[in-house]
Amino acid sequence: MSAHGPAAAALALHRFGFGPVGDSISAIADDPVGAVLADLDRPGAGQIASILPSSAESARQVSDFQAEQQAQHKLEQRAKQEADAKATATMADARMSMAGASANTSDAAVTAAQPTPFLKPPNQPPLPQQLLLSEAKVRFDAAATSDIGFVERLVWFWSNHFCISADKIVGMAGPYEREAIRPHVLGRFAELLSAVESHPAMLFYLDNVESMGPNSVAGINRDRGLNENLARETLELHTLGVRSGYTQTDVTNFAKVLTGWSWIPPFEPDHGGEFAFVKRLHEPGDQVVMGKRYPDTGVEQGRAVLADLARHPATAQHIAEKLASHFVADDPPPSLVAKLAKTFHDRDGDLKEVAKTLVTADESWTMQRQKLKPPAEWVAGIIRLSGTEAVIPIGRIMNAQATLGAPLWRPPAPNGWPDTEAAWIDGIPHRVDIASEFARRAQGVDPLTLLNSGLGPLASRDTHDTVARAETRAQALALLVMSPEFLRR
Amino acid sequence: MNFHAPSRREILLASGTLFAWAYLPRVAHAENRDPRFLAIILRGALDGLATVAPVGDPDWVALRGDNALTPSSKVPPLKLNDFFALNPAMPNLHTMFQANEAIVVHACATPYRERSHFDGQDLLESGLPKVAPSDSGWLNRALATLAPGGRVDPKDSRIFAVGPVTPLIARGSAPILSWAPQQVMPASEDTMARLLDLYRHSDAKFAAVLDDNSRLTAIEHGGDMAHGAAKRPGPARVRAYFSEAAGNAAKFLAQPDGPRVGALALDGWDTHVNEGIASGRLSQLLGSLDDALAAVKSNMGPAWDDTVVVLATEFGRTAHINGTDGTDHGTATVSLLVGGALKGGRVIADWPGLKTADLYQKRDLKPTTDLRAVIKGVLKDHLRADERALAQNVFPGSDAVKPMAGLVA
Numbered sequence: 001m002s003a004h005g006p007a008a009a010a011l012a013l014h015r016f017g018f019g020p021v022g023d024s025i026s027a028i029a030d031d032p033v034g035a036v037l038a039d040l041d042r043p044g045a046g047q048i049a050s051i052l053p054s055s056a057e058s059a060r061q062v063s064d065f066q067a068e069q070q071a072q073h074k075l076e077q078r079a080k081q082e083a084d085a086k087a088t089a090t091m092a093d094a095r096m097s098m099a100g101a102s103a104n105t106s107d108a109a110v111t112a113a114q115p116t117p118f119l120k121p122p123n124q125p126p127l128p129q130q131l132l133l134s135e136a137k138v139r140f141d142a143a144a145t146s147d148i149g150f151v152e153r154l155v156w157f158w159s160n161h162f163c164i165s166a167d168k169i170v171g172m173a174g175p176y177e178r179e180a181i182r183p184h185v186l187g188r189f190a191e192l193l194s195a196v197e198s199h200p201a202m203l204f205y206l207d208n209v210e211s212m213g214p215n216s217v218a219g220i221n222r223d224r225g226l227n228e229n230l231a232r233e234t235l236e237l238h239t240l241g242v243r244s245g246y247t248q249t250d251v252t253n254f255a256k257v258l259t260g261w262s263w264i265p266p267f268e269p270d271h272g273g274e275f276a277f278v279k280r281l282h283e284p285g286d287q288v289v290m291g292k293r294y295p296d297t298g299v300e301q302g303r304a305v306l307a308d309l310a311r312h313p314a315t316a317q318h319i320a321e322k323l324a325s326h327f328v329a330d331d332p333p334p335s336l337v338a339k340l341a342k343t344f345h346d347r348d349g350d351l352k353e354v355a356k357t358l359v360t361a362d363e364s365w366t367m368q369r370q371k372l373k374p375p376a377e378w379v380a381g382i383i384r385l386s387g388t389e390a391v392i393p394i395g396r397i398m399n400a401q402a403t404l405g406a407p408l409w410r411p412p413a414p415n416g417w418p419d420t421e422a423a424w425i426d427g428i429p430h431r432v433d434i435a436s437e438f439a440r441r442a443q444g445v446d447p448l449t450l451l452n453s454g455l456g457p458l459a460s461r462d463t464h465d466t467v468a469r470a471e472t473r474a475q476a477l478a479l480l481v482m483s484p485e486f487l488r489r
Numbered sequence: 490m491n492f493h494a495p496s497r498r499e500i501l502l503a504s505g506t507l508f509a510w511a512y513l514p515r516v517a518h519a520e521n522r523d524p525r526f527l528a529i530i531l532r533g534a535l536d537g538l539a540t541v542a543p544v545g546d547p548d549w550v551a552l553r554g555d556n557a558l559t560p561s562s563k564v565p566p567l568k569l570n571d572f573f574a575l576n577p578a579m580p581n582l583h584t585m586f587q588a589n590e591a592i593v594v595h596a597c598a599t600p601y602r603e604r605s606h607f608d609g610q611d612l613l614e615s616g617l618p619k620v621a622p623s624d625s626g627w628l629n630r631a632l633a634t635l636a637p638g639g640r641v642d643p644k645d646s647r648i649f650a651v652g653p654v655t656p657l658i659a660r661g662s663a664p665i666l667s668w669a670p671q672q673v674m675p676a677s678e679d680t681m682a683r684l685l686d687l688y689r690h691s692d693a694k695f696a697a698v699l700d701d702n703s704r705l706t707a708i709e710h711g712g713d714m715a716h717g718a719a720k721r722p723g724p725a726r727v728r729a730y731f732s733e734a735a736g737n738a739a740k741f742l743a744q745p746d747g748p749r750v751g752a753l754a755l756d757g758w759d760t761h762v763n764e765g766i767a768s769g770r771l772s773q774l775l776g777s778l779d780d781a782l783a784a785v786k787s788n789m790g791p792a793w794d795d796t797v798v799v800l801a802t803e804f805g806r807t808a809h810i811n812g813t814d815g816t817d818h819g820t821a822t823v824s825l826l827v828g829g830a831l832k833g834g835r836v837i838a839d840w841p842g843l844k845t846a847d848l849y850q851k852r853d854l855k856p857t858t859d860l861r862a863v864i865k866g867v868l869k870d871h872l873r874a875d876e877r878a879l880a881q882n883v884f885p886g887s888d889a890v891k892p893m894a895g896l897v898a
Contacts, residue, residue: 429702436676466687471533471759473607482684484692
């Protein structure tokens with residue numbers, strides 16, 4: 001691959017990373033391909049040092065919090081009932097005493113009946129929100145402060161591909177990404193898939209914790225049965241892709257295979273929130289999925305199906321299309337997709353090799369920049385370029401993402417956020433507001449220096465003049481990050 | 490004790506930036522005065538000739554044609570004296586002028602002679618004689634010179650709340666008390682217009698989306714009234730916002746134990762296209778500014794008599810109207826002073842004339858008064874700043890620029 005020079009460097013930083021910062025364009029101009037590849041070889045790539053609680057610990061904290069809240073609510077209701085009863089009695093007293101003596105009312109009893117607050121101190125966000133903010137901060141800082149950010153971009157890609165929603169399981173949203181996604185983004189797809197589908201967050205999100213075989217012990221005793229959600233989405237979204245040849249029978253049988261993949265309920269004090277294979281939920285017997293018979297080996301039955309799905313040619317094609325579409329173009333060149341699928345297949349789903357193929361393919365270096373950066377990536381690029389990660393609180397950043405229609409870890413459905421221009425272009429007017437707000441907070445920046453840092457030779461004459469002629473530095477920065485060259489990659 | 494902390498911390502529902510120091514000038518205090526000082530930076534380069542028109546200049550009408558405010562204009566400007574008249578959008582300022590509470594300094598400029606907003610604003614706020622990086626602004630350094638022994642005692646420095654951005658004019662070693670906007674102003678119409686222009690040249694899809702959006706917004710508002718956070722700040726909203734920002738500054742300065750010096754910045758003066766001098770964009774902006782000045786006076790209460798407000802912009806605009814009914818970046822402009830402590834009712838101008846040969850580089854109103862002289866005059870006579878410190882620390886290298894005398898009563 002021969003792409004080099006400042007334009008290719010700027011392209012690389014936008015397309016594969018979170019955008020340029022400082023003198024990063026000139027720093028990698030000699031060998032942009034090598035620089036992006038080197039990001040894959042950094043020790044600890046994809047990992048973030050964190051003292052944040054594990055998903056299980058976090059789920060237990062949230063469970064305790066919710067239980068306490070419920071108790072608090074109940075106490076308040078009781079107090080209200082007592083106060084109401086008191087008021088009724090007082091009114092009766094008052095009526096009786098209207099003839100002579102004054103009513104002997106006292107608020108003392110009501111006051112004493114006030115519930116004892118044993119929850120959070122005032123003026124702090126509730127615990128689930130605190131956990132979410134801490135997780136978001138660590139994640140966002142990793143993006144904003146990365147060298148290039150290619151591996152972080154891969155983390156974001158896979159996190160969206162295997163999305164869960166904080167709306168359903170708030171305590172695990174951040175930990176899930178750290179535990180199931182990050183360790184495997186440069187590993188084998190089979191390992192990533194296994195980690196994801198066996199993670200309690202995914203099992204809860206896609207309703208597998210309640211699924212039971214009709215012929216399992218629990219199923220017989222409770223007259224209940226399968227929930228196909230996880231099995232279907234694993235086939236349709238996570239591996240083979242929709243309309244790739246699997247049948248309803250495959251879905252049902254795969255759901256049977258996955259019965260018993262569950263968790264320990266979070267209210268359990270020691271291991272609540274951890275994965276558990278619950279044998280009494282598991283459908284006994286062999287199952288046929290995609291034409292192959294899987295003997296009943298308990299939890300291993302599911303792992304065996306996942307291992308085969310990971311290696312299925314349809315999975316290679318599906319993943320290749322999504323990667324090429326995310327990084328290069330909404331409608332990526334078929335030749336690029338073919339290269340990625342070939343590497344995926346030939347290298348047994350080695351995601352680092354797939355990433356290398358992406359970076360070294362000629363098609364990935366087209367100077368036509370058609371992709372509209374999705375909201376969160378664009379926001380990260382602004383913060384990074386303007387060096388404002390310390391002055392813009394993470395809560396504000398999350399609000400911005402929500403305003404743009406992409407609240408962090410809250411996709412509306414298991415297929416995650418869309419990845420096309422059509423999905424996001426209507427949010428452009430909102431982006432102007434956010435750009436203006438963030439730009440006002442950027443202190444002492446020189447817009448033309450940032451123009452050079454952020455776009456280098458990609459900046460058109462029009463964009464240069466628009467930025468240079470802005471009324472204020474803040475307006476100049478807002479216009480810079482709203483330029484087509486900064487919005488697209 | 491010379492430091493007085495404000496009694497409470499408040500958040501202004503205002504944009505931009507307002508800040509102040511919890512500091513009472515000692516000398517003034519000894520004289521049993523309690524002076525207030527507010528600096529308002531008008532970012533974007535205010536058209537001085539459209540704000541205060543030289544209606545008595547024989548070349549005036551020829552210079553600006555239909556855009557020249559004259560006594561025979563449909564809405565005539567407000568007479569200041571036989572030579573100058575005020576934009577009709579500013580009746581409150583006119584009333585202050587008539588009550589000797591306002592001074593107009595015309596053909597006035599900082600030492601900056603280029604035409605970049607960013608550099609011009611930096612120089613206006615830093616107080617340096619030429620463009621150079623600076624960590625501090627002249628207002629902060631002025632405060633520092635007023636402190637006991639000429640230095641601020643760090644033990645008494647009380648930084649209450651630093652907003653998202655403290656403007657350069659306020660930055661420095663003197664203790665800062667600042668308020669940050671809590672609500673977010675959406676991007677201005679001006680920003681939208683600039684982007685739309687860029688997109689029309691570079692990205693048709695983005696242009697179409699912005700176009701649609703502004704059409705929708707217009708329908709939604711049925712005019713220019715803006716409600717709600719996501720709406721474009723139309724004139725009504727800008728008006729409310731100017732008044733709130735400046736008015737709240739005055740509330741703080743008026744408190745007995747509040748700060749005594751403050752500053753804020755109001756944007757939007759870069760009128761390249763369809764300037765709207767008599768009715769339109771500039772007229773609306775000047776009207777908003779006029780309301781803001783009225784709010785300052787009203788909220789100052791009795792402290793108005795001890796108040797001086799200085800309004801300054803980074804540079805002026807071209808003397809001629811350009812090809813798009815606007816004006817481009819120029820040089821000299823007006824500086825406005827208001828406050829009950831002034832010896833007002835005057836237009837101060839060493840008028841350079843408007844013939845082509847009189848114009849700076851044959852295009853701009855020629856600067857004949859150094860803005861630093863005006864500010865130094867106020868700082869010296871109102872806050873009792875030391876003249877040597879003003880020449881060395883506050884406006885370095887300004888020995889030759891003497892403080893203008895007699896501005897304060």
